Every structure is written in C-alpha cells, then in structure tokens.
Amino acid sequence: MNPQTIKKLRRFREIKRGYYSFLFLVGLILISAIGELLVNNRALMVSYEGSWYFPTYSDFHPGSDFGLGYGYETDYRELQKVFKAAGTGDFVIMPLVPFDALENNSSTGIYKPEAPSAEREHYLGTDTTSRDILARLFYGTRIALLFSIAFMVWVYAIGITIGCAMGYFGGVFDLIFQRLIEIWSNIPFLYTVIIVFSVIPATFANSTRIAILLTVMVLFSWTGMTYYMRTETYKEKSRDYIAAARIIGASHSRIIFKHVLPNVMSTLVTFMPFTIVSAISAITALDFLGFGLPVPTPSLGELLKQGTANLRTAPWIVTSAFLTLVVLLTVVTFIGEAVRESFDPKKFTVYK
Amino acid sequence: MYINFRHLFFSLISASILSACGGPDTAEIEAPAIDNEQEVQDYYAANPDFFSFKNISDLPTDLVWENGMHLNELGSEQATKGGTEYYQIQDFPRTLRRVGPDSNGSFRPWINDYTSLGLAHRHPDKFEFFPALAESWALDPENKTVYVKLNPDARWSDGVPVTTDDMFFMFFFYQSDYIVAPWYKNWYSSQYTNITRYDDLTFSITTPQFKPNGGSNVIGLGPVPRHFYRELGDDYVDRYQWRFQPTTGPYIVRKKDIVKGSSIVLTRLDDWWAKDNKFFKNRYNVDRIQLNVIRDTAKAFEAFKKGDIDQARLNLAEFWYDKLPNSDSDVQNGYIHKSLFYNQRPRPTYGLWMNTSKALLDNLDVRIGIQHATNWQLVIAKYFRGDYSRMQTSSDGYGEFSHPTLKAREFDIDKALEHFAKAGFIERDANGVLINADGQKLAFTLSTGYTNMQDILTILKEEALKAGLEFRVEVLDGTAGWKKVQEKQHDIHFAALNVGLEMAPRFWETYHSDNAYDDAFLEDGSVNPDRKLKMQTNNLEAMTHFEMDGLIERYRASSDKEEMKALAYKMTEIHHDYASFVPGFYQAFFRIGHWRWLRYPEFFNHKHASMARQYHVHWLDLEMREETLAAQKAGKTFAPVIRTYDQFR
Known part of the structure; x- marks a missing residue:
C-alpha cells in the first residue's frame, strides 16, 4: 500500500472518536447481515422426533411438519410452548428477539401500543398495531443502511465518471454538461420522488419498488458530486505527470481512472460519510411523509410518524426511533469528521 | 340538508382530501356583466313539455295535501342561542360554489x-317528511x-322571497353545461319529466317512475336562487368561485370571514325566516361557527384537549380508549364529557371490492376463497376492539329492505384452501404463497385511498398468507385511490361508498352490467366477446350477471313495496353468490368528546343522525363556559359525565 495512505489510515486510527464510531458501524452492519439469526419469528433450531430443522434461511415449514394441524407457516413461539408442555424431549431454540417486523403480536387481545417489557420479550414495546418495535427498528435500520450505501455507490459512480470527464475533456463538452446539470439540478427533488413513486404500480414486488425509489433518488443526487470532481480534475490535468502519461500514449480512460482518480481520492473519501447521512435523512423524511418505502416495510420514518401521532399515549415509539436515528447519524458524522481530518494534507501547516 | 343526490349516494367517503388553497378571485372584479334572463326564458319556451305554465284554477281539486306537522319537534327546548363555536376542518375549501369542479369536497x-x-x-x-320550504305537498301516484x-314566508338570506321561479330555474341551472357537473345534468334531465307553474308559490313536478317512497325524489329537491345566478354563463366556475350563494338556511358566510388557507366562519342570521318554525326553532343555536384548518388529526x-376546539369526534378506538380514556383528568374532573350514541341508518359499504375483469378474479372459486381468507373478525376484534360490527351484505341498514338472514362468509382457512384448490392452486412456494401448475402465484394488489386505515390492510395481509393468499398493499392518497377504481385499474380495493338516508338500497349503480361494460351481453344473454370495460362508473366489481340486470330493471320500475323487497332480497343473494365484494365492517354508533359547555339534548341526538352535528341540535352554554374556565383555574371539579345513549341500539 502507498505509504501516504498508510499514514492517513494510521492518523484515522489515532482519532479515537471517529475510529470507534467506525468499528461500531462496521459491527452494526455485520450484525444486521446475520439479522435473521437475532431478530426473527422463525426458530434457530427445532428438534422434532429426532430430526433437526434450521428454518431461519430455509423454505417455510408448514405447521404440519411439526405435528401442528395447519398448512401455513409454523408459529414457532407456540411450538416452543407445545413442546415444553409435551415434555417429549423435542425443543425449539428461538432467536434473542422472537418477533418478525411484520407480525402483529398483542398480549391483550387488541392492537395498540404496549410499553416495553422484558417479560413479553418486547424490549422496546410495540407499535400501534402491536408489532415489535425492536424488530421494526432493526430491519428498518438495516434497510436504511443498505439503501444509503447503495445510494452512495451509485451517486459516486455516476458523479465521478461525469465530473472527471468534464474536467478532463473541458471545452464544449464541459460547457454543455454544466448547463445540463444546472437545468437538471433545478428540478425539485422531493416532488419528483413523490410523483414518480405514486405512479409505480403495486404489482411490482417490494424489492423492485425500493430499487425504483433508489434509482430516482440517485438520478437527482449525482449532480453535486460532479462539481468537485470537475475542479479537482482540472487541477490535476495541468500537472506534469498527466502530460507525461499522455506523451507515453496512455488512453483517456487510463489517465482518468489510473492517474487522476487516485489523486483526487481524498476529496472523495471525505464526502462519503456525509452522503450516507443525507441518504438516511432523505429516506427517513420520505417515509415520514408517507412517500418512501412501500407499506408495510419497516422503516425509521414510519416509526417516527407513528410516534409523533401518539406522543402522549405511547412515548416509547418516538423515543426509540428518534434515538436510533440520532445515534446512527452521529456515528456516521463522527466517522466523516475523522476521515476528513486524517486525509487533510495540511495537518502540520501553520497559517501566518 | 336538502338532498344532493350526487354527494349522498355516489361519492366515495373521503378519508383524506388533498389540501388546496383558494385561487385568485380576480374574475369577480373583471368579469363583464351578463344578464341571462332572455336565455332562461328562451330555454323554458324551447322545452314546452318540460316547463309548463298554468293558472291556479287548473290545480286539481281532489288532491290530498300533507304537511308533516304532526311529527315531533327536533332538538331540545332547553337550547339557548348564542356564542361562537370552534371546530376543526382538515382542508380549506377549494371553492364556495355548490356545484361544479372541486365543490364535492368535505x-x-x-x-x-x-x-x-x-x-x-x-x-x-x-323517517316521514317534515316541511321546510314547502308548506304542504300532495302526491298523485297515478300521474307520477x-x-x-x-x-x-320562505326567504333567501338576502331577503328575496323563494318562489316557483327558483324551482324552474333549478332545472335550468342543473341541466346547463355552464356548471360543469355532468352528474347533475344527467340526473335532472333523466329523473324528471315536467315542472308546472300554477302561481308564484304553487307548482308540480313529474317523474318517469313513481317510487313508493313518499315522493322523495321531488320533495327532497331544493331551489336555486334565480336572482343570484343572473350572471350564469361560460365563466361560471371562475365567476362564482368565491361567491357565497344566498341560502334558505340559517348560516351565511361573510366575505370578511374567509381567511384563505386558515379559517372560515359561518354566521347565523338573526332574522332567519324559519327561526320560529316547529322543526327548526331548537336547532342551529350557535351564533358563529369558526372552522379552523388543522391538517393533522393528532x-x-x-x-x-387544550380547549381551542369545542368538540371532537372520537370514533376511532385509539382516541376513545387511549388518547381520551375515561381516566383522563379532564374527563374525571368533568370538564370534558364523553358521549356514545347508537344510530340507525344505511351503512357505508366498507369492504373489499374485487375487480372481476382481472385475470384470476374472474374465477368464482378464487373469489370465494378470498372471502374466506379475509379475516375481518380479527380486524374488528383487535383493531376496532370489538366496537364495530361485521357487515353482512352490501346493503345493510335499510331496515326491512336489508336481507334478514344472509351472512357474510367467515374467515376459514380450510374453506379458503378448498376453493383455491378448485381453482388450481394447490402447491405452496417457499414463502407459503399458493401457486398453480403454471407457476402463477396467488397474489393480488390490495389498494386503498384511506391512508389512515392502512393498518387494517397490513393485518389482512398477514392473515391471508395463512391461507396461501398474498396481498400486496398499496396505499394511495384519497384522490389517486378513487381515480384508480374509477378507471377500473384495481385488483382488489378497500373503500366504502357513502349512502344517503333512503328507504331502499340502490343496485343499478353498482351491479348493473351497463356500468361494467359497453354491451356486456348479446341478445340471448350470452357474454359478448367484444365487450369493453366501462370507466368512471360505480360498478367497481365490474359485475355482470344477466339475471341481475333484469331484476334491477324490474326493481327500478317497480312501485310496489312488497315486490321491491322481494327483488332486493333476491339481488342481494345473487350478489352474495357472485362473491365479488367482501363485506367489511360498520359502525353502529358515533361518539364524541365535548367540553362541558357545549351541550346536547337529553336524548343526545335523533335516530337516523349520521354524525353528532348533522342536525345542529347542540348549543353553547356561555355561563357554563365561564364557570368551567374559572373552575379549571381554581382547581374545582365537577362530576364526570360519560354517557351511552343506546335507545336506538
């Protein structure tokens, strides 16, 4: 690895606040990747009549597989009780939080918010239709994170390519693209998302609809990146090493991606965490307004909305959603600050 | 309150209406003067069969005049006049016009x-008629x-007397193209055949069929002020956008009270012509009703709760039980009263409307399976906390016209699976959704325009999956949802059609094949292979049933009550067997919270009331307001009042 980069990384590690935030976030992403093992209404393991079942990632098991008289998905919490009562040695191991984000589970027989209770294993309580808040928060956060990472990748891919091309080729190409971007970035983003999303037919699967939402958001967000890339590339382009590369006969794409890009990387990297912050905020805001992820996808925005509507009667909804959002955004911001600081070449420069 | 057919019978119950602010009212100032007197007279002259002019001596002498004066008074003797009531509206009105674009809002x-x-x-x-603008009326069934x-004594709010001219003009107005209201044009052109003038105050109206409903189609009408619409012309929509039409009722809107986007005030006329009338004297008691726009329900x-608004509807369980529980300090201290009133009236048809023109949904077994896979019992028990009741047919609440024994199909996974199997859906895929031999999934879009009821759909979705049925929930805003069903784009839609206080249910609008397809059947009753789906009608199920068509036509033409009843039962049964509508729930009551000083009669409300304030029988007790506010400050309390009025249960 480039010694410069190693130095930067070392500096990043020295900034404790950012470094620990980074570890925390990576941990969170890793945990959420195996989320089905932690928060799920499917059992981790079922031992039934001598056979072992691992339903978490498999096809659904109808109740009849375990001697229950129905053909739909087994209720494993129920099964656990049945096995315990029977005492035949069969057992069920449930995940830490034995609820799915979509199921209604009420202890009182009516659907209404219930306060947090360790005894009922609703550690953060339930929402207005008795769905477990922890499960919804967990999967909502996972979707928000994945969504924002995908968002960042796409925004950068498009923004870098076009921005670099503008800076590198310059001239008429630059002029035309600048004007196009000016026009494009004047289209109000939020309204467009709302309009586009309202005409997507629900016949599409949820994942398709989320992908469309992502596409629309990317389409309206890549322009900001081009300005930075364009100026950076202009700067680098006039340097001697680029001229040298051209004389040797390197192709345009080789120059842009092999020579220019690594040298403007520090600008890029410092923006990344903030892009993620803005993506999480945007998706939460859209959900809050009811124009984001399709019902009943778990999401932070939807929980916030429920929470504000039940502020007096069920404060635990808004508290947990709000705290999650605050923690998430703070952590990403800390990382961003640390990255910016460690990539700043002027660490020891003193202005006079 | 006079019957406006379109609103009462055909409009979708609006759960959320898009917000809008008023447009410019410059048209009023700049528009050139128009006088349509000649045009109106020419119109009458050009349609002599419709508009007849006779003398009072031509009036038949053998008529039996009724006036409904034997009916009991409305409201309470205790009511006092005065005060300003504050109330919430969700959106600012988009117009003050009564008809035309945007006028059919909340x-x-x-x-x-x-x-x-x-x-x-x-x-x-x-349920009988009591007089309002009419002094008396006489039915002549033979001549319809x-x-x-x-x-x-009847006067418009600007002092002009109400005369036969206003009734004549009503037909000109509603039949004209100026008002841009096709439904009115159709109704007022097709449901009436003649109006005859005898003198300034006497007239007769003839209808194509005479229904056994006491002449409701005629005496439910309301005049249109001739003098106000002298400028009626092509620019009606703009010219009258923010003009308040003179009213025969007690409340007017003054120009200075229209604060666009934020509030609007109704002001009571001190010298209202009907203020001493038997049926009106105890009603419309509040001097001013200030309607403040507050968009968010919460x-x-x-x-x-703060007292900025005097009363609030608490129909949803979460408000009645959680947000304003009986143990709430304002309730316990007697500052806020809670009232629950059971009413009796035709019920809005909340349920799932299946579009039978869509693939799979055209299969009867699939439809019956869906009926059994829809767990309304659970929604009613857990979401509505058992307060609401299961709707049994699409025409509940019409008394003897509602089918006495028919029951909606219950949630039953085995029965659902059995019917899905008959339709070829036997295997389940990895997620438990049924698939047929071609690998096609048993999945449908379940859409709605009611954003506040999306929780219901997610509950239904979870339950349906047990029977191997997948619902893909789509929540639209009110306008978009209604547009979707009007264009018949939906698979299954959750909505309700509003219904008016009528004697008998209607079937033509929702179940006749004329409203589903152009030429649905060939002469011999077989399905026309070239038929085209018809948009913008209320046959949301695209139901076509040859026998049903015949019955509906007989029912519409019938003037015999017993025959109509028999036909209504038969049609309800056919509709049940057709299984394209999953009856949902109805609410047999309404309930409100009101500050102590906002008082209702001892009996609370009238039997057929649809909401607490429909008949304006409440009043403000200003002394009590002072007393309550002082008590609140001093920490003094009153006895809590939480009442259930179940005399009409």
Missing part, C-alpha cells in the same frame, strides 16, 4: 347538506306527479 355539509333547506326533509326519528305549495385532537 366542506359541502357546512354550506349545503346540513345547513340548507329543501322543500321537505326526512324526519330523523320517524307531486304538487307543492311553498311557504309564503394535532387537532391536542387543540381539542
């Missing part, structure tokens, strides 16, 4: 349905005609 009842007078109104206890004498409730 503001209508304030200037039209609940505050205007027709010739006569249905008595909300006895109703004769009416107007009350000589926020509106907080405003009520």
Whole structure:
C-alpha cells in the first residue's frame, strides 16, 4: 500500500472518536447481515422426533411438519410452548428477539401500543398495531443502511465518471454538461420522488419498488458530486505527470481512472460519510411523509410518524426511533469528521 | 340538508382530501356583466313539455295535501342561542360554489347538506317528511306527479322571497353545461319529466317512475336562487368561485370571514325566516361557527384537549380508549364529557371490492376463497376492539329492505384452501404463497385511498398468507385511490361508498352490467366477446350477471313495496353468490368528546343522525363556559359525565 495512505489510515486510527464510531458501524452492519439469526419469528433450531430443522434461511415449514394441524407457516413461539408442555424431549431454540417486523403480536387481545417489557420479550414495546418495535427498528435500520450505501455507490459512480470527464475533456463538452446539470439540478427533488413513486404500480414486488425509489433518488443526487470532481480534475490535468502519461500514449480512460482518480481520492473519501447521512435523512423524511418505502416495510420514518401521532399515549415509539436515528447519524458524522481530518494534507501547516 | 343526490349516494367517503388553497378571485372584479334572463326564458319556451305554465284554477281539486306537522319537534327546548363555536376542518375549501369542479369536497355539509333547506326533509326519528320550504305537498301516484305549495314566508338570506321561479330555474341551472357537473345534468334531465307553474308559490313536478317512497325524489329537491345566478354563463366556475350563494338556511358566510388557507366562519342570521318554525326553532343555536384548518388529526385532537376546539369526534378506538380514556383528568374532573350514541341508518359499504375483469378474479372459486381468507373478525376484534360490527351484505341498514338472514362468509382457512384448490392452486412456494401448475402465484394488489386505515390492510395481509393468499398493499392518497377504481385499474380495493338516508338500497349503480361494460351481453344473454370495460362508473366489481340486470330493471320500475323487497332480497343473494365484494365492517354508533359547555339534548341526538352535528341540535352554554374556565383555574371539579345513549341500539 502507498505509504501516504498508510499514514492517513494510521492518523484515522489515532482519532479515537471517529475510529470507534467506525468499528461500531462496521459491527452494526455485520450484525444486521446475520439479522435473521437475532431478530426473527422463525426458530434457530427445532428438534422434532429426532430430526433437526434450521428454518431461519430455509423454505417455510408448514405447521404440519411439526405435528401442528395447519398448512401455513409454523408459529414457532407456540411450538416452543407445545413442546415444553409435551415434555417429549423435542425443543425449539428461538432467536434473542422472537418477533418478525411484520407480525402483529398483542398480549391483550387488541392492537395498540404496549410499553416495553422484558417479560413479553418486547424490549422496546410495540407499535400501534402491536408489532415489535425492536424488530421494526432493526430491519428498518438495516434497510436504511443498505439503501444509503447503495445510494452512495451509485451517486459516486455516476458523479465521478461525469465530473472527471468534464474536467478532463473541458471545452464544449464541459460547457454543455454544466448547463445540463444546472437545468437538471433545478428540478425539485422531493416532488419528483413523490410523483414518480405514486405512479409505480403495486404489482411490482417490494424489492423492485425500493430499487425504483433508489434509482430516482440517485438520478437527482449525482449532480453535486460532479462539481468537485470537475475542479479537482482540472487541477490535476495541468500537472506534469498527466502530460507525461499522455506523451507515453496512455488512453483517456487510463489517465482518468489510473492517474487522476487516485489523486483526487481524498476529496472523495471525505464526502462519503456525509452522503450516507443525507441518504438516511432523505429516506427517513420520505417515509415520514408517507412517500418512501412501500407499506408495510419497516422503516425509521414510519416509526417516527407513528410516534409523533401518539406522543402522549405511547412515548416509547418516538423515543426509540428518534434515538436510533440520532445515534446512527452521529456515528456516521463522527466517522466523516475523522476521515476528513486524517486525509487533510495540511495537518502540520501553520497559517501566518 | 336538502338532498344532493350526487354527494349522498355516489361519492366515495373521503378519508383524506388533498389540501388546496383558494385561487385568485380576480374574475369577480373583471368579469363583464351578463344578464341571462332572455336565455332562461328562451330555454323554458324551447322545452314546452318540460316547463309548463298554468293558472291556479287548473290545480286539481281532489288532491290530498300533507304537511308533516304532526311529527315531533327536533332538538331540545332547553337550547339557548348564542356564542361562537370552534371546530376543526382538515382542508380549506377549494371553492364556495355548490356545484361544479372541486365543490364535492368535505366542506359541502357546512354550506349545503346540513345547513340548507329543501322543500321537505326526512324526519330523523320517524323517517316521514317534515316541511321546510314547502308548506304542504300532495302526491298523485297515478300521474307520477307531486304538487307543492311553498311557504309564503320562505326567504333567501338576502331577503328575496323563494318562489316557483327558483324551482324552474333549478332545472335550468342543473341541466346547463355552464356548471360543469355532468352528474347533475344527467340526473335532472333523466329523473324528471315536467315542472308546472300554477302561481308564484304553487307548482308540480313529474317523474318517469313513481317510487313508493313518499315522493322523495321531488320533495327532497331544493331551489336555486334565480336572482343570484343572473350572471350564469361560460365563466361560471371562475365567476362564482368565491361567491357565497344566498341560502334558505340559517348560516351565511361573510366575505370578511374567509381567511384563505386558515379559517372560515359561518354566521347565523338573526332574522332567519324559519327561526320560529316547529322543526327548526331548537336547532342551529350557535351564533358563529369558526372552522379552523388543522391538517393533522393528532394535532387537532391536542387543540381539542387544550380547549381551542369545542368538540371532537372520537370514533376511532385509539382516541376513545387511549388518547381520551375515561381516566383522563379532564374527563374525571368533568370538564370534558364523553358521549356514545347508537344510530340507525344505511351503512357505508366498507369492504373489499374485487375487480372481476382481472385475470384470476374472474374465477368464482378464487373469489370465494378470498372471502374466506379475509379475516375481518380479527380486524374488528383487535383493531376496532370489538366496537364495530361485521357487515353482512352490501346493503345493510335499510331496515326491512336489508336481507334478514344472509351472512357474510367467515374467515376459514380450510374453506379458503378448498376453493383455491378448485381453482388450481394447490402447491405452496417457499414463502407459503399458493401457486398453480403454471407457476402463477396467488397474489393480488390490495389498494386503498384511506391512508389512515392502512393498518387494517397490513393485518389482512398477514392473515391471508395463512391461507396461501398474498396481498400486496398499496396505499394511495384519497384522490389517486378513487381515480384508480374509477378507471377500473384495481385488483382488489378497500373503500366504502357513502349512502344517503333512503328507504331502499340502490343496485343499478353498482351491479348493473351497463356500468361494467359497453354491451356486456348479446341478445340471448350470452357474454359478448367484444365487450369493453366501462370507466368512471360505480360498478367497481365490474359485475355482470344477466339475471341481475333484469331484476334491477324490474326493481327500478317497480312501485310496489312488497315486490321491491322481494327483488332486493333476491339481488342481494345473487350478489352474495357472485362473491365479488367482501363485506367489511360498520359502525353502529358515533361518539364524541365535548367540553362541558357545549351541550346536547337529553336524548343526545335523533335516530337516523349520521354524525353528532348533522342536525345542529347542540348549543353553547356561555355561563357554563365561564364557570368551567374559572373552575379549571381554581382547581374545582365537577362530576364526570360519560354517557351511552343506546335507545336506538
């Protein structure tokens, strides 16, 4: 690895606040990747009549597989009780939080918010239709994170390519693209998302609809990146090493991606965490307004909305959603600050 | 309150209406003067069969005149006049016009349905007619005609007397193209064949069929002020956008009270012509009703709790039990009263409307399977906390016209699976959704325009999956949802059609094949292979049933009550067997919270009332307001009042 980069990384590690935030976030992403093992209404393991079942990632098991008289998905919490009562040695191991984000589970027989209770294993309580808040928060956060990472990748891919091309080729190409971007970035983003999303037919699967939402958001967000890339590339382009590369006969794409890009990387990297912050905020805001992820996808925005509507009667909804959002955004911001600081070449420069 | 057919019978119950602010009212100032007197007279002359002119001596002498004066008074003797009531509306009205674009919104009842007078109104206890603008009326079933004498005291709010001219002009107005209201044009052109003038206050109206409903189609009408619409022309929509039409009712809107986007005030006329009338004297007691725009329901409730609003609807369980529980300090201290009132009236048809023109949904077994896979019992028990009741047919609440024994199909996974299997859906895929031999999934879009009821759909979705049925929930805003069903784009839609206080249910609008396809059947009753789906009708199920068509036509033409009843039962059964509508729930009551000083009669409300304030029987007790506010400050309390009125249960 480039010694410069190693130095930067070392500096990043020295900034404790950012470094620990980074570890925390990576941990969170890793945990959420195996989320089905932690928060799920499917059992981790079922031992039934001598056979072992691992339903978490498999096809659904109808109740009849375990001697229950129905053909739909087994209720494993129920099964656990049945096995315990029977005492035949069969057992069920449930995940830490034995609820799915979509199921209604009420202890009182009516659907209404219930306060947090360790005894009922609703550690953060339930929402207005008795769905477990922890499960919804967990999967909502996972979707928000994945969504924002995908968002960042796409925004950068498009923004870098076009921005670099503008800076590198310059001239008429630059002029035309600048004007196009000016026009494009004047289209109000939020309204467009709302309009586009309202005409997507629900016949599409949820994942398709989320992908469309992502596409629309990317389409309206890549322009900001081009300005930075364009100026950076202009700067680098006039340097001697680029001229040298051209004389040797390197192709345009080789120059842009092999020579220019690594040298403007520090600008890029410092923006990344903030892009993620803005993506999480945007998706939460859209959900809050009811124009984001399709019902009943778990999401932070939807929980916030429920929470504000039940502020007096069920404060635990808004508290947990709000705290999650605050923690998430703070952590990403800390990382961003640390990255910016460690990539700043002027660490020891003193202005006079 | 005079019957406005379109609103009462055909409009979708609006759960959320898009917000809008008023447009510019410059048109009023700049528009050139018009006088349409000649045009109106020419129109009458050009349609001599419709508009007849006779003398009072031509009036038949053997008529039996009725006036409904034997009916009991409305409201309470204790009511006192005065005060300003504060109330919440969700959106600012987009227009003050009564007809035309944007006029059919949630503001209508304030200037039209609940505050205007027709010739006569249905008595909300006895169902018979009591007089309003009419002094008396006489039915002539043989000639399908109703004769009416107007009350000589009847006045428009600007002092102009109400005369036969206004009734004539009503037909000109609604039949004209200027008002841009096709439904009115159709109704007023097709449901009436003649109006005859006998003198300034006496006229008769003839209809194509004479229904056994006491002449309701005629005496439910309300006049249109001739003098106000002298400028009616092509620019009606703009010219009259923010003009308040003179009313025969007690409340007017003054120009200075229209604060666009934020509030609007109704002001009571001190010298209202009907203020001493038997049926009106105890109603419309509040001097001013200030309607404040508060878009957010949760926020509106907080405003009520603070006392900025005098009463609030608490129909949803979460408000009645959680947000304003009986143990709430304001309730326990007696500052806020809670009232629950059981009413009796036709019920809005909340349920799932399946579009039978879509693939799979055209299969009867699939439809019956869906019926059994829809767990309304659970929604009612857990979401509505057992307060609501299961709707059994699409025409509940019509008394003897509702089918006495028919029951909606219950949630039953085995029965659902059995019917899905008959339709070829036997295997389940990895997620438990049924698939047929071609690998096709048993999945449908379940859409709605009611954003506040999306929780219901997610509950249904979870339950349906047990029977191997997948619902893909789509929540749209009110306007988009309604557009979707009107264009018949939906698979299965959750909605309700509003219904008016009528004697018998209607079937033509929702179940006749004329409203599903162009030429649905060939001459011999077989399905026309070239038929085209018809948009913008209320046959949301695209139901076509040859026998049903015949029955509906007989039912519409029938003037025999017993025959109509028999036909209604038969049609309800056919519709049940067709299984394209999953009856949902109905609410057999309404319930409100109101500050102590906002008082209702001892019996609370009338039998057929649809909401607490429909008949304006409440009043403000100003002394009590002072007393309560002082008590609140001093920490003094009153006895809590939480009452259930179940006399009509």
